[in-house]
Amino acid sequence: MMTVRKPNKNNRPEGFGDAEDLNRVAARYAVRVTPAVYEAMQAAAADDPVARQYLPDTRELEDGAGETPDPIGDGAHSPVSGIVHRYPDRVLLMPALHCAVYCRYCFRREKVGRDEAVLPDEKLAAALDYIRGDENIKEVILSGGDPLILSPRRLAGIFTALEEIAHVEIIRIHSRVPVADPQRITKQLCAVLEGSAKPVYLAVHVNHAQELTRDAEKSLKKLHAAGCVLLSQSVLLKGVNDDADTLETLFRALVRLRVKPYYLHHPDRAAGTAHFRVTLAEGREIMRILQSRLSGICRPVYMLDIPGGYGKVAVDPCRLHSAGKNAYHIEDIHGNTHFYAQE
Numbered sequence: 359m360m361t362v363r364k365p366n367k368n369n370r371p372e373g374f375g376d377a378e379d380l381n382r383v384a385a386r387y388a389v390r391v392t393p394a395v396y397e398a399m400q401a402a403a404a405d406d407p408v409a410r411q412y413l414p415d416t417r418e419l420e421d422g423a424g425e426t427p428d429p430i431g432d433g434a435h436s437p438v439s440g441i442v443h444r445y446p447d448r449v450l451l452m453p454a455l456h457c458a459v460y461c462r463y464c465f466r467r468e469k470v471g472r473d474e475a476v477l478p479d480e481k482l483a484a485a486l487d488y489i490r491g492d493e494n495i496k497e498v499i500l501s502g503g504d505p506l507i508l509s510p511r512r513l514a515g516i517f518t519a520l521e522e523i524a525h526v527e528i529i530r531i532h533s534r535v536p537v538a539d540p541q542r543i544t545k546q547l548c549a550v551l552e553g554s555a556k557p558v559y560l561a562v563h564v565n566h567a568q569e570l571t572r573d574a575e576k577s578l579k580k581l582h583a584a585g586c587v588l589l590s591q592s593v594l595l596k597g598v599n600d601d602a603d604t605l606e607t608l609f610r611a612l613v614r615l616r617v618k619p620y621y622l623h624h625p626d627r628a629a630g631t632a633h634f635r636v637t638l639a640e641g642r643e644i645m646r647i648l649q650s651r652l653s654g655i656c657r658p659v660y661m662l663d664i665p666g667g668y669g670k671v672a673v674d675p676c677r678l679h680s681a682g683k684n685a686y687h688i689e690d691i692h693g694n695t696h697f698y699a700q701e
């Protein structure tokens with residue numbers, strides 16, 4: 359067992375700024391941690407990779423270059439409330455705009471934890487009508503906010519509605535709850551997931567192996583037993599996981615828990631998050647190292663959401679360089695270059 363060093367005698371975390379400034383941060387952006395997250399912190403200090411993700415920091419009041427309230431351009435692709443439709447075959451459905459915890463680097467931080475907490479029934483009905491009306495939509499991604507904060511009964515209502523829409527083939531859930539608030543993964547919730555007639559893919563948001571507590575592991579086991587295909591999403595964050603060793607440990611731990619690392623997200627330019635940001639070159643160098651160390655099942659794709667709402671694209675290091683018509687120099691994992699020409 360790791361010992362948890364409790365906050366110092368002033369009852370404030372160390373290294374995040376003074377109390378008055380922290381109140382200003384909390385007035386601007388939602389703050390919440392759970393007992394599970396608190397347990398996962400080895401210290402309530404700025405150099406702890408879990409504390410840093412959740413405890414407010416006065417640097418959040420600074421406006422960094424290129425930061426916007428809507429860094430990935432959700433607004434431009436929202437035909438009705440609760441829907442973001444950017445790619446023809448899949449939509450985000452956001453039935454809740456609150457979360458079990460609030461991540462300090464959140465890309466939707468201007469929205470979550472402040473607007474109406476749950477999408478009202480009539481707006482949810484309109485969002486479901488939108489999905490019903492577009493046969494191109496094969497996959498519905500419950501996102502938010504955190505969809506697993508909804509009561510099992512409310513979630514069951516959404517599942518039932520989606521099951522009745524013939525063109526929807528896959529239900530996907532994006533959630534921080536399995537690691538940040540594992541107590542919410544109850545029998546009732548698992549029964550809803552297990553009862554789904556359509557495949558359920560669950561992408562768990564986790565950034566550091568230290569977050570994978572015993573309770574988090576148990577919740578992932580239950581979700582797997584409930585028939586969910588488990589994926590992970592991580593955000594590359596300065597001071598949290600911006601080195602190959604830390605990510606290797608995380609991805610190996612996830613695979614042992616039957617979770618396939620899906621995406622490693624380059625951090626978005628959300629307001630007040632400059633202290634979390636790494637450069638694309640740094641991210642690509644980390645991925646280059648991981649490409650040579652990890653198997654395909656351990657390795658996520660490195661993704662950038664292009665600022666301005668142009669969508670996500672893979673930005674993994676490229677080992678292919680043009681060498682004339684239909685010819686390439688290809689670099690292997692040891693850095694040696696080979697010539698490949700099309701016959």
Ligand SMILES: *Cc1c(COP(=O)(O)O)cnc(C)c1O
Binds near residue numbers: 449
């Ligand atoms: C990220 C995202 C998705 C999911 O994209 P995948 O590449 O399928 O994981 C879907 N819609 C929107 C609007 C998104 O931002």
Ligand code: SF4
Binds near residue numbers: 464504
């Ligand atoms: S759980 Fe997701 S939506 Fe909620 S604060 Fe964290 S990153 Fe943002």
